[in-house]
Amino acid sequence: TTPAFWRVADRKRLYMADLESAIMYTLRVEAARFLFLDREHLFTLKQYVAILVKYFPGRLIVMNYLRNLDHWLRPRTNVSNSEWEEALRNKKELPYAWLPETPTWVGCQGSKSEYRGYPCSLWTLFHLLTVQEAVASPRFTSSSEVLPTMRRYVHYFFGCRECADHFEGMAAESMHRVKSKDGAVLWLWSRHNRVNARLAGTKSDDPKFPKIQWPPHALCWSCQLIINGRRMWDERAVLRFLKSHFSRRNIDMAYVT
Ligand code: FAD
Incomplete structure (x- = not known):
């Protein structure tokens, strides 16, 4: 179905509404699908929330929510679905803490509801996190913690299992060669372009937002050489x-509530 309300977005910008919606979806939907979070899932979730606390450049109210959750998660060795849902309801150790309960897509809004949305926002969130990690410690070449966390997140939680398998294939092939945080930024960018190339013209491609090799000339004229x-x-x-x-x-x- 076509969205009833069209949110005007500038392709040159990122939208906090998309980023917060991505976080909301990972925690409230994907991590809440499990009856029981076993060791591997819990380890992955702890790492994921920890890198959000460390690198997500969010609003204070959302960062407080994430810090509360991180604090709650750290000592846990197993978590049932009801305990997780209870934790998401927020004990408010830090007051003024909040995370949206429904998503709002802006830069990731699709021309129909089956297009874009969450997968678009998850890419955007992880590109942002790899970059924030790289700019937080530009002089050090030590390896990325964001990229392996994304790999684990996608492997254990991402709802599109076919996507997760493809991504794991790319990760297994070459992620071990990434030696620096700048390298992690470029690895994710180049693998995303591979996915774009594979999906261009397929049924998951929103005709209003065709898959391209990104960034196009209009966004970065110096990125491509002939x-x-x-x-x-x-x-x-x-x-x-x-x-x-x-x-x-x-x-x-824009559009953050
Ligand atoms: P997306 O590809 O989601 O990109 C989101 C935004 O990121 C774009 O609007 C653009 O601003 C920016 N962007 C685009 N390319 C790059 C780049 N190279 N580097 C940095 N930023 C960029 N769908 C399938 O059908 N099959 C799959 O196997 C599959 N695998 C996926 C694997 C992962 C890990 C993820 C997160 C998603 C996967 N998807 C897959 C979904 C698919 O890649 C798109 O996310 C979805 O079709 C929505 O596309 P989109 O047009 O909104 O742009």
């Missing part, structure tokens, strides 16, 4: 662009 008639990425320019696109100051607060 060498001997072939179009190539200039990875240094791409990295610079990604650090600016997925920066805190590029997050638009």
Whole structure:
């Protein structure tokens, strides 16, 4: 169905509403699907919430919610679905804490309800987190903690199992070669482009938002070079662009409630 209300979005910007909706969906929907969170799921969820607390450039009210949850999760060794739902209702150790209960898609709004939305926002969230991690410690080349967390999250929780299998295939093939945080930013960007190439023109492609090799020239004119008639990425320019696109100051607060 076509959305009744169209939220105007600028493709040059990120939207806090999408990012908060992604977090809401991971915690309130995907992590809440399990009757019981076993060791592996719990370990993954702890890592995921910990990297959100560390790197998500969120509003104070949302960061307080995440800190509460992180604090609650840390000592747990097993968690039932009802305990998880109870924890999400929020004990408010830190007051002024909140996370949306329903999603609002802005930059990720699809032309029909079956398009875009959550998967779009999950990509956006993890690109943002890899960049925030890289800019938080630019001088150190130590490896990323965000990328392996995304790998585990997708493997254990992402509802699209076919997507999770494809992603795990790419991760198993080359993620071990990523040695730095900048490398993690570029790995995720290049693998996302592979997914875009594979999905272009398929039924999951929103005709109003066709899958392209990203960023297009209009977003970054210096990211692509023509060498001997072939179009190539200039990875240094791409990295610079990604650090600016997925920066805190590029997050638009439109439609946050
Ligand atoms: P998305 O591809 O979701 O991208 C979201 C936004 O990110 C874009 O609007 C753009 O602003 C930006 N962006 C685009 N490309 C890049 C890039 N290379 N680097 C940084 N930012 C970029 N669907 C399937 O049908 N089969 C699959 O196997 C599959 N695997 C997936 C694996 C993962 C881990 C995820 C999160 C999703 C997967 N999906 C898969 C869903 C699919 O990739 C899209 O998310 C979905 O079709 C919505 O597409 P979209 O047009 O909103 O843009």
